[in-house]
Amino acid sequence: MITDRHAWSRPELETVAPGVHRLPLPLPNDALRAVNVYVLVPPDGDGELTLVDGGWAIDTSRDQLRRLLGGIGAEPGDVRRFLVTHVHRDHYSQAVALRRAHGGRVALGAGEAESLQRVRGRDTGLDAQVVALERAGAPELAATIRRWLEEAEPPPQEDFADPDEWLTDGQALDAGGRRLVVRETPGHTRGHVVFVDETPGVASMLYAGDHVLPHITPSIGFEPAATPGALSRYLTSLAAVRAEPDRLLLPAHGPVAPSVHARVDELLAHHEQRLDEIAGGVERGLTTAAEVAEALRWTRRELRLDEMEPFNRMLAVLETEAHLEVLAAQGRVRRDGESDGTTVVRNAPA
Incomplete structure (x- = not known):
C-alpha cells in the first residue's frame, strides 16, 4: 500500500492524547514543508494554554495557528506559555512575536544564549558555516553561500529577543496540567532541549523538537554559535534518550511515531554507517571533507x-566534516591544518 509520507504536513489539527494537540504550521519554500507545534490544554479546559515550539513568525503561519486553535475553541491570545526546543526561526521566532502581541512567557534552553546574541548582533546565522566550508576544502561553495547571505534580508531582531526563562536539564515544569521534565540534548544546536511528559496516569511522550525526527536525519551544529564536537554531542544525547524508558515520539517535523527507541536506533545505525563510509573515503586517498562528500550519496x-x-x-x-571530527577523536583518521587554512585528512598511523 502506497502512503503519503507528507500527509502529516496537511493543515489539520491532530489530537495526540487528551489535552494534547498537534498543529502543523507552514514553512513556505522549505523542503521540510511544516513544523509541528503542540498545544497543551488543561484537563478542565478552563485555563492557560501551553505551546511546545512556536513556529516561524510569518503571516501564513500566524493565520494557520489561529485557524487550527479555533478547532479547539481557542485563539493565539489564550497561549500564555511557550516552551521552545531550540533557537531556529521555525521554532522560536513566532513564540516571541506572539508574546509581543498578546503577552505570555517564553522559555528556551540556556545553551542557546550565545546564538541569540549573535543573531541580534547581525550575525546571519551562517557566518561560522561559511568559514567551515572554506576549511573543509569547498571555497567555491563558501563564496556562493556568502553572496547569498549578502543579498538576503537579515532576520528581524525583535523576533530573537531573549526568553523570559532559561531552561536547564532536569527542570520540572507544570504545563497545561501536565508534568514535563526538561532534558538537554545538544547536537542539532548547543542548547537544544526536549520535554519528557511524565504526567501520572497517561502514556509517556517525548516532545522531541529536531533531536529525533521520524523521516530525516537532523542537521548537526547548524547554529550561529557553532563549535567543534557537535556530532559527538549529538550521539551522546541520542544515547541518553535511548537509555530512558521508551515513549511516544512527538517530533517537530514528521508524523507522531509510536517508539522513540526504534527511531533512535535507526539514527545511531545511520551515523555508524556514515562513519565507516567516510573512513573508507579517506583510506582511498580523499583528503578533504568536500572531496569525501562528493564521493557519498545524499x-x-x-x-x-x-x-x-x-x-x-x-x-x-559540514556533516561530513563533523563525522571526520569524530573519526579523528576515535583515532581512525588524522586531521592537519594547511597553510591556506584547509583541513586535510589522512589515514591515522597504525
Whole structure:
C-alpha cells in the first residue's frame, strides 16, 4: 500500500492524547514543508494554554495557528506559555512575536544564549558555516553561500529577543496540567532541549523538537554559535534518550511515531554507517571533507553532491566534516591544518 509520507504536513489539527494537540504550521519554500507545534490544554479546559515550539513568525503561519486553535475553541491570545526546543526561526521566532502581541512567557534552553546574541548582533546565522566550508576544502561553495547571505534580508531582531526563562536539564515544569521534565540534548544546536511528559496516569511522550525526527536525519551544529564536537554531542544525547524508558515520539517535523527507541536506533545505525563510509573515503586517498562528500550519496534519493542546491550541499559538506571530527577523536583518521587554512585528512598511523 502506497502512503503519503507528507500527509502529516496537511493543515489539520491532530489530537495526540487528551489535552494534547498537534498543529502543523507552514514553512513556505522549505523542503521540510511544516513544523509541528503542540498545544497543551488543561484537563478542565478552563485555563492557560501551553505551546511546545512556536513556529516561524510569518503571516501564513500566524493565520494557520489561529485557524487550527479555533478547532479547539481557542485563539493565539489564550497561549500564555511557550516552551521552545531550540533557537531556529521555525521554532522560536513566532513564540516571541506572539508574546509581543498578546503577552505570555517564553522559555528556551540556556545553551542557546550565545546564538541569540549573535543573531541580534547581525550575525546571519551562517557566518561560522561559511568559514567551515572554506576549511573543509569547498571555497567555491563558501563564496556562493556568502553572496547569498549578502543579498538576503537579515532576520528581524525583535523576533530573537531573549526568553523570559532559561531552561536547564532536569527542570520540572507544570504545563497545561501536565508534568514535563526538561532534558538537554545538544547536537542539532548547543542548547537544544526536549520535554519528557511524565504526567501520572497517561502514556509517556517525548516532545522531541529536531533531536529525533521520524523521516530525516537532523542537521548537526547548524547554529550561529557553532563549535567543534557537535556530532559527538549529538550521539551522546541520542544515547541518553535511548537509555530512558521508551515513549511516544512527538517530533517537530514528521508524523507522531509510536517508539522513540526504534527511531533512535535507526539514527545511531545511520551515523555508524556514515562513519565507516567516510573512513573508507579517506583510506582511498580523499583528503578533504568536500572531496569525501562528493564521493557519498545524499538524502533518500541517493543524490550526488552536485545534484543538490547550494544550501543542502553546504549541509552535506559540514556533516561530513563533523563525522571526520569524530573519526579523528576515535583515532581512525588524522586531521592537519594547511597553510591556506584547509583541513586535510589522512589515514591515522597504525
